[in-house]
Amino acid sequence: MRIAIIDESAARASVIQEGLAAVADCELFVVTERRGLVARIGEIAPDIVLMDLGNPSRDVLEEYFAVSRAVARPIAMFVDESDDESIAASIEAGVSAYVVDGLAAHRIRPLLDLAVRRFNAFSRLQTDLADARGRLAERETIDKAKRILMNTRGLPEHEAYAEMRNHAMQSGKRIADIAEAVVTAQSLLGGTR
Amino acid sequence: MSQELTIGFLPLVDACLPILAREHGFAEEEGVSLRFVRDMTWATVLDRLLYGYSDAAHMVAPLAIATTLGRGRPAQPLSVPFVLGLNGNAITMAPELAARVAVTGGLGDPAVIGAALAIEARRRAEIGRPLRFGVVHRYSSHSYVLRYWLASSGIRPDRDVEITTVAPPFCADALETGEVDAICVGEPWNSVAVERGAGQIALVTAQIWRRGVEKVLALREPVLNDRRDATEALIRAMRKAGAHFVDPANLETNAAILARPEYLDGDARLIQRAISDRLLLSRGGQVVHYPDFMFQYREAANFPWVSQAEWLYTQMVRWDDVVFDPENAQRAARVFRPDVYRSALLGTGDVLPGASSKVEGSVGQRTAVTTQQGSMTLESNRFFDGMVFDPTDLRGYLARLP
Numbered sequence: 001m002r003i004a005i006i007d008e009s010a011a012r013a014s015v016i017q018e019g020l021a022a023v024a025d026c027e028l029f030v031v032t033e034r035r036g037l038v039a040r041i042g043e044i045a046p047d048i049v050l051m052d053l054g055n056p057s058r059d060v061l062e063e064y065f066a067v068s069r070a071v072a073r074p075i076a077m078f079v080d081e082s083d084d085e086s087i088a089a090s091i092e093a094g095v096s097a098y099v100v101d102g103l104a105a106h107r108i109r110p111l112l113d114l115a116v117r118r119f120n121a122f123s124r125l126q127t128d129l130a131d132a133r134g135r136l137a138e139r140e141t142i143d144k145a146k147r148i149l150m151n152t153r154g155l156p157e158h159e160a161y162a163e164m165r166n167h168a169m170q171s172g173k174r175i176a177d178i179a180e181a182v183v184t185a186q187s188l189l190g191g192t193r
Numbered sequence: 194m195s196q197e198l199t200i201g202f203l204p205l206v207d208a209c210l211p212i213l214a215r216e217h218g219f220a221e222e223e224g225v226s227l228r229f230v231r232d233m234t235w236a237t238v239l240d241r242l243l244y245g246y247s248d249a250a251h252m253v254a255p256l257a258i259a260t261t262l263g264r265g266r267p268a269q270p271l272s273v274p275f276v277l278g279l280n281g282n283a284i285t286m287a288p289e290l291a292a293r294v295a296v297t298g299g300l301g302d303p304a305v306i307g308a309a310l311a312i313e314a315r316r317r318a319e320i321g322r323p324l325r326f327g328v329v330h331r332y333s334s335h336s337y338v339l340r341y342w343l344a345s346s347g348i349r350p351d352r353d354v355e356i357t358t359v360a361p362p363f364c365a366d367a368l369e370t371g372e373v374d375a376i377c378v379g380e381p382w383n384s385v386a387v388e389r390g391a392g393q394i395a396l397v398t399a400q401i402w403r404r405g406v407e408k409v410l411a412l413r414e415p416v417l418n419d420r421r422d423a424t425e426a427l428i429r430a431m432r433k434a435g436a437h438f439v440d441p442a443n444l445e446t447n448a449a450i451l452a453r454p455e456y457l458d459g460d461a462r463l464i465q466r467a468i469s470d471r472l473l474l475s476r477g478g479q480v481v482h483y484p485d486f487m488f489q490y491r492e493a494a495n496f497p498w499v500s501q502a503e504w505l506y507t508q509m510v511r512w513d514d515v516v517f518d519p520e521n522a523q524r525a526a527r528v529f530r531p532d533v534y535r536s537a538l539l540g541t542g543d544v545l546p547g548a549s550s551k552v553e554g555s556v557g558q559r560t561a562v563t564t565q566q567g568s569m570t571l572e573s574n575r576f577f578d579g580m581v582f583d584p585t586d587l588r589g590y591l592a593r594l595p
Binding site: 034035053054055056057058059060062063064066067087088091096 | 232233234235236237240241244246265329330331357358359360362363370
């Protein structure tokens with residue numbers, strides 16, 4: 001089976017590709033470029049097309065499938081209502097699938113499930129990454145605030161930290177918010193950031 | 194206890210009514226709380242609607258009918274109890290094409306530009322580079338109004354010229370790279386192309402059909418039945434939003450709301466221009482005021498006239514190359530639900546037309562019409578070629594079309 005993965009996010013496309021690479025009897029094609037998309041799909045002549053739901057080229061691709069005589073006409077996977085659960089999972093994950101008519105459902109279902117899992121794995125990665133970045137930024141702010149307190153009030157490091165923590169507990173705020181306030185105040189009062 | 198409705202939309206200015214119904218508190222006033230899901234393609238808006246991720250959707254009118262009739266996918270009956278607006282699209286040409294067929298300093302006459310375009314289309318076909326037009330979707334009003342204009346100008350769509358789908362955000366790109374010679378798209382995308390010098394606005398669709406149906410609010414038929422009260426509340430809220438939207442005093446506020454990242458995520462200046470019926474036709478030129486470029490409120494603009502659904506069906510027959518089928522014509526007609534619109538607004542003092550269907554294109558001057566409630570005067574609703582659409586004779590109309 002020839003499977004085209006269309007995704008403007010090259011990172012996500014490779015996560016999907018990696019996931020499907022293990023499937024026997026599959027040839028994978030990744031398309032991340034919007035320009036020339038339709039011509040590329042014509043060349044690939046895929047049996048299955050996987051595309052992220054947010055892809056701005058979906059209408060363009062569906063139009064091509066509807067009018068083109070060059071490729072066997074893939075139809076939207078969502079139209080197979082026999083499998084609402086699988087459709088719900090696809091939409092939740094943000095992936096759409098187009099399948100050449102006549103391809104047996106039992107061959108498609110595992111592929112789609114796999115794609116959905118990879119899409120979900122990718123969003124988890126993104127969330128983790130965003131969290132990690134956020135935590136890193138907070139860490140830096142807290143360090144900066146600590147240095148400000150050490151310099152201006154002559155406190156040792158652990159006391160500077162304890163000071164902020166106590167303040168956070170008393171005011172019901174997060175320590176990162178207190179640190180942010182310290183840094184902002186310092187910069188407003190003319191100190192260096 | 195407030196009921197919740199989730200509405201899918203594309204970032205286009207004519208998604209304004211449900212957005213403003215929420216932002217100005219009209220929806221809450223009517224006891225319905227709105228949530229929005231923004232997407233980038235009609236395919237995704239439709240998927241979310243069909244599989245229950247949204248309750249209602251901002252949708253190009255022909256797509257609601259195509260979905261009901263199973264064009265391109267298995268049939269799923271949709272219902273349209275409210276028209277979100279008429280017209281609001283423009284035809285923007287790449288500068289080289291505009292220089293050959295359009296006029297400078299204003300919007301030209303669609304018949305005159307059409308005649309010049311017919312000559313240019315032949316020339317381009319002869320040198321093996323046929324003209325290409327971009328529309329936003331196969332089943333869009335843009336596609337049907339563009340095709341109507343071309344055909345009436347003696348140009349055969351899909352034969353003399355090519356028509357292809359281009360996603361709205363990439364219309365300016367497509368003009369710039371020469372992928373298409375002209376686009377028919379809603380705002381703010383024409384203005385974006387003009388600002389970049391990628392195109393010149395040659396015509397607005399309101400010149401082709403003065404009162405052409407554009408976006409609708411579509412629901413799955415069973416959802417409309419289940420959520421009837423909430424839908425009627427939403428209709429009342431959107432009529433209030435419409436009155437607010439067309440009041441010039443609110444232009445700036447409304448443009449600023451629509452421009453926000455969660456809605457259109459666009460340039461408030463361009464949005465304000467469009468919603469005040471103003472267009473910068475070419476870069477460095479004058480801003481032109483074309484009244485009723487967008488049409489969101491007056492003359493019961495939101496009333497789902499059955500005749501408009503039937504007109505859309507005739508165009509589907511015409512361009513999808515399918516045989517006219519009276520049963521399908523009826524199914525298409527039933528997509529538009531004036532009964533729901535009436536029931537929502539009965540007793541509110543808002544205007545309700547007397548009839549649910551009308552002869553499209555027949556009104557040439559201000560005409561007072563009978564109503565069920567309130568008073569209403571219709572202005573011109575002409576097609577540029579003077580043809581008239583009589584919904585009691587669909588076959589006859591199809592036979593008369595070029």
